[in-house]
Amino acid sequence: MGAVRDYFGNIASALTTTAKGMSVTLHHFRNEPPITVQYPFERMNIPDRYRGLHILEQDKCIDCHLCAKACPVDCIEIEAIHHGRTLEWKKFTIDYKKCIFCEFCIPPCPVDCIHMTTEYELATDNVDDMTEDLLSWTGLRPEDQFAIEASEAKKAGKAAPTKAATAAPEGGGDDDDKAAKIAAIKARMAKKS
Amino acid sequence: METLIGVFEQQLGLEGVWALSAAYSVCIGSLLGFITVYAMFAIWMERKVAAHMQVRMGPMETGAWHGWAQSIADAVKLLFKEDIIPSQSNKVMFWIAPAVVFCGVFAGFIVIPFALGLQIADLNLGIFFLISIASIEVIGVIMAGWASNSKYSLFGAIREAAQVVSYEIPTATALLVPILVVGSFRLDDFNLWQEANGWLIFHSPWMMLAGLVFFISSLAGCKRAPFDLPEAESELVSGFHTEYSGMRFSFFFLEEYASMFVASAVMATLWFGGWTIPFVDMSTWTDPDSFGLSDVAVTSIGIVVLLAKTFFFIFVQMWLRWTLPRLRVDQVMTLGYKYLVPWGFVALVMTAIFKYYGWGWFPN
Numbered sequence: 001m002g003a004v005r006d007y008f009g010n011i012a013s014a015l016t017t018t019a020k021g022m023s024v025t026l027h028h029f030r031n032e033p034p035i036t037v038q039y040p041f042e043r044m045n046i047p048d049r050y051r052g053l054h055i056l057e058q059d060k061c062i063d064c065h066l067c068a069k070a071c072p073v074d075c076i077e078i079e080a081i082h083h084g085r086t087l088e089w090k091k092f093t094i095d096y097k098k099c100i101f102c103e104f105c106i107p108p109c110p111v112d113c114i115h116m117t118t119e120y121e122l123a124t125d126n127v128d129d130m131t132e133d134l135l136s137w138t139g140l141r142p143e144d145q146f147a148i149e150a151s152e153a154k155k156a157g158k159a160a161p162t163k164a165a166t167a168a169p170e171g172g173g174d175d176d177d178k179a180a181k182i183a184a185i186k187a188r189m190a191k192k193s
Numbered sequence: 194m195e196t197l198i199g200v201f202e203q204q205l206g207l208e209g210v211w212a213l214s215a216a217y218s219v220c221i222g223s224l225l226g227f228i229t230v231y232a233m234f235a236i237w238m239e240r241k242v243a244a245h246m247q248v249r250m251g252p253m254e255t256g257a258w259h260g261w262a263q264s265i266a267d268a269v270k271l272l273f274k275e276d277i278i279p280s281q282s283n284k285v286m287f288w289i290a291p292a293v294v295f296c297g298v299f300a301g302f303i304v305i306p307f308a309l310g311l312q313i314a315d316l317n318l319g320i321f322f323l324i325s326i327a328s329i330e331v332i333g334v335i336m337a338g339w340a341s342n343s344k345y346s347l348f349g350a351i352r353e354a355a356q357v358v359s360y361e362i363p364t365a366t367a368l369l370v371p372i373l374v375v376g377s378f379r380l381d382d383f384n385l386w387q388e389a390n391g392w393l394i395f396h397s398p399w400m401m402l403a404g405l406v407f408f409i410s411s412l413a414g415c416k417r418a419p420f421d422l423p424e425a426e427s428e429l430v431s432g433f434h435t436e437y438s439g440m441r442f443s444f445f446f447l448e449e450y451a452s453m454f455v456a457s458a459v460m461a462t463l464w465f466g467g468w469t470i471p472f473v474d475m476s477t478w479t480d481p482d483s484f485g486l487s488d489v490a491v492t493s494i495g496i497v498v499l500l501a502k503t504f505f506f507i508f509v510q511m512w513l514r515w516t517l518p519r520l521r522v523d524q525v526m527t528l529g530y531k532y533l534v535p536w537g538f539v540a541l542v543m544t545a546i547f548k549y550y551g552w553g554w555f556p557n
Contacts, residue, residue: 024516028246029245036249036250
């Protein structure tokens, strides 16, 4: 009897399981909208804390190199010339061929100026494009020039020059007079107290 | 066909063999055009059905609306692809195998009645012709598998041979059941009988069983999932057409979708009333008293009705493909010989008894 029961049991289970499976696929076909998106035109929602390409708030950055030191694969390269507190930027590059998107560069930043975005498109046909420069400007902006000249003028005890007077940028600024510097610090301390 | 020959003889003044060949050319040309357009549509439909059953979108870009031109783009691509023939293959057989495969299915189309009187050959042994001619396809597949000189192709061809030869028994047995009730092998007789009496599927439970047996075994005959062992992508690369590319490959593809159409059209004609609409007598529509439609209009309605029913069964075939996993070789044989063959004979014998005593839900 076992074989007969198996035989009819097989038929019954084949029919019921097929019907069940077909109802599942029909439900998908009729009631469930596609969960995929037309990628280049639309994108899936990405979590805000996704670790994508970096972004730099350059005017906050103080060129402390802590992010570069934290990086386990040494993919960050920073070069800048200090004019007092004003920075003359040379480069701030991240080599995405090396970057492992570990986010170790974000927490050490003392001024919270480097962030990761949700952007993830890296594909390119040129290897050099994989190294991205995060700087929004290089060298000195007019206001940087103005700030440098203002501080120099202050040190020299002169009135601050107008912006128009600083149209032509001057190279250098490292030749600070030590005495003038100390005087300036002293003046500031006195002002504070 | 005869009508067409008459038209050519009388209207164009062609004689004898010229009228005959002209009529043949028109029939074959229109049928080829129909199969090509249908296959492109069916491939697009299959991709969309598959996608939506898997909660995807399928082709969306080619052509403006839902990727409707995807099949056309694919066909153009296949036409321009290089025709690669393996150097170790049997070249003659490799060349003609796709043609043989396609011919078997193409010949099946000529007996399908698309509407009243609209069939290329009105054979009085139509179903018998259909069963016999469908077997030619197997020869083509075996030729392709053998000529490719590849182990995957040969395995696919052997599986195809075993499967199709096994499943021809339940197919033929199940087809005998409606033949028994209607008493004719001519396909249009089934339409006329069902127009008068109602769909054959509702004749008796045994007719339903026969319909189910025919549908399952026609799936195996078309190499459709879950019986797609001859192709079996996960095991045999691509089965018997592994070594084919370009235009020859597209012939195998065309053949698969064409045989789906033939199987579905036979299912619709024999069990589901063909081009007739239930409870409607279409033969009165040409009367000026009722609708006063022209013959062409009634014929077009018949074509639309048959195509609707056929596409329903094609949809069910696609639906099953994306529901069921592929059977093992031994499971295919078990299903064929231990389940379908006995139940096909049960349906045949019980229908014979029902017919003898005049039982059934509508006696004939």
